[in-house]
Amino acid sequence: MNGGIGLDRLSLNQATVKHLGLKETVALCVRHDIGAIGLWRDRVAEAGLAEAAAAVRAAGLRVSSLCRGGFFTVADPDGRRAALADNLAAIADAAELGTGTLVLVCGGLPPGQRDLGLARRMVADAIGVLVPEALRLGVRLGIEALHPIFCADRCVISSLGEAVDLALLFPADAVGVVVDTYHVWWDVRLADEIARAGRRIVSFQVCDWVLPLPADTLLGRGHLGDGCIDFAPIAAAVEAAGYDGDVEVEIFNAEVWDAPPDQTVATVRERFAAVLGRG
Amino acid sequence: MNGGIGLDRLSLNQATVKHLGLKETVALCVRHDIGAIGLWRDRVAEAGLAEAAAAVRAAGLRVSSLCRGGFFTVADPDGRRAALADNLAAIADAAELGTGTLVLVCGGLPPGQRDLGLARRMVADAIGVLVPEALRLGVRLGIEALHPIFCADRCVISSLGEAVDLALLFPADAVGVVVDTYHVWWDVRLADEIARAGRRIVSFQVCDWVLPLPADTLLGRGHLGDGCIDFAPIAAAVEAAGYDGDVEVEIFNAEVWDAPPDQTVATVRERFAAVLGRG
Numbered sequence: 384m385n386g387g388i389g390l391d392r393l394s395l396n397q398a399t400v401k402h403l404g405l406k407e408t409v410a411l412c413v414r415h416d417i418g419a420i421g422l423w424r425d426r427v428a429e430a431g432l433a434e435a436a437a438a439v440r441a442a443g444l445r446v447s448s449l450c451r452g453g454f455f456t457v458a459d460p461d462g463r464r465a466a467l468a469d470n471l472a473a474i475a476d477a478a479e480l481g482t483g484t485l486v487l488v489c490g491g492l493p494p495g496q497r498d499l500g501l502a503r504r505m506v507a508d509a510i511g512v513l514v515p516e517a518l519r520l521g522v523r524l525g526i527e528a529l530h531p532i533f534c535a536d537r538c539v540i541s542s543l544g545e546a547v548d549l550a551l552l553f554p555a556d557a558v559g560v561v562v563d564t565y566h567v568w569w570d571v572r573l574a575d576e577i578a579r580a581g582r583r584i585v586s587f588q589v590c591d592w593v594l595p596l597p598a599d600t601l602l603g604r605g606h607l608g609d610g611c612i613d614f615a616p617i618a619a620a621v622e623a624a625g626y627d628g629d630v631e632v633e634i635f636n637a638e639v640w641d642a643p644p645d646q647t648v649a650t651v652r653e654r655f656a657a658v659l660g661r662g
Numbered sequence: 663m664n665g666g667i668g669l670d671r672l673s674l675n676q677a678t679v680k681h682l683g684l685k686e687t688v689a690l691c692v693r694h695d696i697g698a699i700g701l702w703r704d705r706v707a708e709a710g711l712a713e714a715a716a717a718v719r720a721a722g723l724r725v726s727s728l729c730r731g732g733f734f735t736v737a738d739p740d741g742r743r744a745a746l747a748d749n750l751a752a753i754a755d756a757a758e759l760g761t762g763t764l765v766l767v768c769g770g771l772p773p774g775q776r777d778l779g780l781a782r783r784m785v786a787d788a789i790g791v792l793v794p795e796a797l798r799l800g801v802r803l804g805i806e807a808l809h810p811i812f813c814a815d816r817c818v819i820s821s822l823g824e825a826v827d828l829a830l831l832f833p834a835d836a837v838g839v840v841v842d843t844y845h846v847w848w849d850v851r852l853a854d855e856i857a858r859a860g861r862r863i864v865s866f867q868v869c870d871w872v873l874p875l876p877a878d879t880l881l882g883r884g885h886l887g888d889g890c891i892d893f894a895p896i897a898a899a900v901e902a903a904g905y906d907g908d909v910e911v912e913i914f915n916a917e918v919w920d921a922p923p924d925q926t927v928a929t930v931r932e933r934f935a936a937v938l939g940r941g
Contacts, residue, residue: 497892503850532811534848535873535890541848542821569813571782571824594814598877611814613776 388618388630388659394419394447395651396588396633397426400644405430407644409442415648419445419629421588422480424473436480446482447629448525448561448586449473455509456490456502456539463509470513478520484585485517486525486561491536502539507549510558517557525585526550527561530569532600543567543576550583559585562621563633565592565604568612577620584626589614589659590634597637604635607654614658630659667897667909667938669931673698673726675867675912676705678930679923684709686923688721694927698724698908700867701759703752715759725761726908727804727840727865728752734788735769735781735818742788749792757799763864764796765804765840770815781818786828789837796836804864805829806840809848811879822846822855829862838864841900842912844871844883847891856899863905868893868938869913876916883914886933893937909938 395417397408405426412420420439427435427449439446452473457463477485489506496502510524517524528546529538540546546560560580565588567573577584591610596603607614618630632651639647674696676687684705691699699718706714706728718725731752736742756764768785775781789803796803807825808817819825825839839859844867846852856863870889875882886893897909911930918926 492890497890499848499850499892530811531809531848532875532879535871539848541850545850569778569810569818569820571778571821592814596811596879600811600875600879611771611776613778 388622388655390652390656390660391418392628392630393417393652393655394421394445394629394631395648396421396450396631397423398450399632399634399639399651400647401635401640403644405435406438409438409444411644411648412444413442414645415652417648417652418443419447421448421450421631421633422446422482423450424476427476427480432476432479439480445629446480447631448484448486449477449480449482451486451488452524453487453538454490456493456505458493458496467509467512470509471516474513474516474520474522474524477522483521483523484525484559485522486527486586488527488529489538489540491534491539499534499539506539507552510549510553514553514557518554523556523585524558525561526558527563528566530566542570542572543580544572547576547580547583550580555583559583561586561588562617563588563590564612564614564617565590568592568617573617574620577617577624581624584621584624585628586631587618587621587626587628588631588633590632599637602635602637604633606634606639606650607632607658618659630655667901667934669935669939670697671907671909672696672931672934673700673724673908673910674927674930675700675729675910676702677729678911678913678918679926680919682923684714685717688717688723690923690927691723692721693924694931696927696931697722698726700727700729700910700912701725701761702729703755706755706759711755711758718759724908725759726910727763727765728756728759728761730765730767731803732766732817733769735772735784737772737775746788746791749788750795753792753795753799753801753803756801762800762802763804763838764801765806765865767806767808768817768819770813770818778813778818785818786831789828789832793832793836797833802835802864803837804840805837806842807845809845821849821851822859823851826855826859826862829859834862838862840865840867841896842867842869843891843893843896844869847871847896852896853899856896856903860903863900863903864907865910866897866900866905866907867910867912869911872915878916881914881916883912885913885918885929886911886937897938909934
């Protein structure tokens with residue numbers, strides 16, 4: 384491809400070095416000249432919100448996103464209230480951490496339910512409740528379409544087009560979509576839907592689809608270039624749609640997690656440059 | 663739902679009782695008053711084509727489909743010729759067995775390739791080569807969209823809409839689509855695409871999506887009602903599209919395969935009536 388994405392836009396999502404705490408990951412980014420980080424709430428909470436915010440600020444890192452809110456498909460009123468409260472807290476956390484993006488994993492079918500339409504309405508309703516706070520704090524909610532393999536148990540939003548349709552129900556300053564190559568690479572409509580998403584794209588996450596899938600299908604992700612995803616046309620479409628933010632490398636993979644973090648991050652940088660970079 | 667699908671339209675796909683040979687499966691259908699069978703080429707070959715055809719005829723069974731042709735995404739010319747020859751033979755087998763439908767599993771990415779567009783063009787090209795023979799012998803090629811989990815390694819046609827787009831390139835007498843609940847249940851566009859498929863639907867296969875997925879994700883299928891698929895609206899959409907043929911129960915599941923076949927088929931009948939039947 385012409386152009387490509389420079390290493391200055393590489394962001395390390397914490398999940399790629401899952402065994403490290405927040406401050407260790409911040410230090411790792413600094414050590415490897417990575418300018419941005421994608422944070423996870425559990426690690427932020429462990430470090431303390433104010434301390435986490437201070438650590439990334441002191442290191443001069445951009446926070447490309449906070450992972451994650453969502454899990455809205457709760458049928459009982461108490462559970463639903465708790466989910467909304469947790470998401471409001473996540474929006475506040477995102478603002479405090481200095482990121483404009485809260486990634487949403489919207490939730491699967493409620494236990495014992497088979498009604499996808501109901502579950503999808505629950506997602507739309509919950510996002511609607513969150514929009515005023517998102518606008519007030521300047522945090523955009525990023526609806527992430529998850530691979531259809533996760534439709535039943537993690538996210539009933541199974542394609543980018545569906546995420547875009549949902550986002551378009553709300554103000555652009557409040558709700559966007561996340562493009563994660565792992566989840567959407569198979570979709571024949573992908574280029575069209577990325578174009579349609581346009582400026583609604585609030586996060587671009589990359590990792591590869593590797594075969595064979597592991598027993599825990601959540602962990603079947605690989606370093607860029609280790610699998611079968613053709614990244615160049617996807618990245619070009621995301622660029623053409625107007626996205627010029629950070630690009631997060633987020634790899635869920637037990638072997639990657641067990642590797643020395645410095646080695647992992649060196650590979651992340653090298654592959655980012657080779658696969659997405661200015662050839 | 664009003665109406666529903668009568669047990670007279672139940673077809674037992676051989677894969678549901680994988681450990682049985684063809685004649686045993688034919689006898690099982692007769693014993694359980696099942697009027698139709700979905701055949702597999704390996705079991706037909708093992709029994710002998712003429713003998714298999716004679717056995718199903720003698721038993722008075724309809725053959726709802728032959729599984730399967732496809733695997734078109736072969737890059738080298740010899741492999742491609744072999745794939746086409748094998749598919750021409752499959753069309754002839756289908757005609758000999760008295761079925762009007764050959765199910766196609768189109769193939770994944772060619773080894774070492776990442777170009778989904780190329781793979782999809784290879785599928786379209788191959789189907790084009792097969793159409794004249796399909797028309798001559800009165801066998802319709804049923805393009806089956808497989809779940810996106812199989813996009814890389816088994817079938818680059820990952821949604822029903824894509825299968826419909828592909829089928830529409832060819833005469834309706836030659837090429838249609840297969841609707842398999844397991845592969846398409848997650849798709850927010852499903853009802854629209856079933857309606858658009860209309861009379862192009864040449865096979866309707868049912869089984870459930872069960873959690874947790876097994877280590878071999880090919881085998882994560884369950885008896886109707888054991889998983890999370892809402893069958894009634896899908897079946898109603900398929901009916902409304904004009905499909906009035908047999909409905910195959912096809913379950914890939916190691917536990918189901920290890921159960922006594924008479925018990926499996928009794929469960930198949932009972933669930934079919936309860937989940938799809940005239941309530």
